[in-house]
Amino acid sequence: MYYIAICELFHPIIHGKDENSSNGIENHFIVTETFELAEFYDNSYQDTITALQADYKKISKKNSKKNSKLSKNKHPTIRNYNKIIEKNNFIKVDIIQIDELSGNESVGYIKTFWIKIIQRRWKKIYKQRQDILKQRMLPRSIRERQLTGNWPKGLRIWPKCFI
DSSP, rough: EEEEEEEEEEOOHHHOOOTSSOGGGGEEEEEEEEEOOOHHHTTHHHHHHHHHHHHHHHOOOOOOOOOOOHHSSSSSSSTTTHHHHSSSTTHHHTEEEEEEEESOEEEEEEEEHHHHHHHHHHHHHHHHHHHHHHHHHHHHHHHHHHSSSOOOOOSSSOOOOOO
16 A cells, blocks of 8 residues: 655664664664644645754754764765655655555655656657657648558657556
């Protein structure tokens, strides 16, 4: 089942890690908050995003100081963690699949990227179709269609999506 939620990259100093934590938790996204569809449509999730972004801005400022506990202890597996959390779109709403690990942590597997892949593919197909339509409207293309019953070569195939 899929959920609308906000996820954060796990960091042992920020989120805490002890002997009961799951192995490999550092490589997962922790589910911060899930939302119902009505909450998503009325934008009530914006308060959560604003609060989390403010928290991460404080962390980024502390990272720039030399004696910061977080800057001394880098992320265990992600080398550019500080650059990732500094981005404005780090905290965002995603479509996720939730899994509970052995240490009772709720982690999310982000699925939103599939929508972006489909959008890019359809954008290319739409552009190809528009180009074919423009070329089919040319008088020489219409003339060949009238004489032979077929469009000119290169204009006969209508692009389709094969994902």
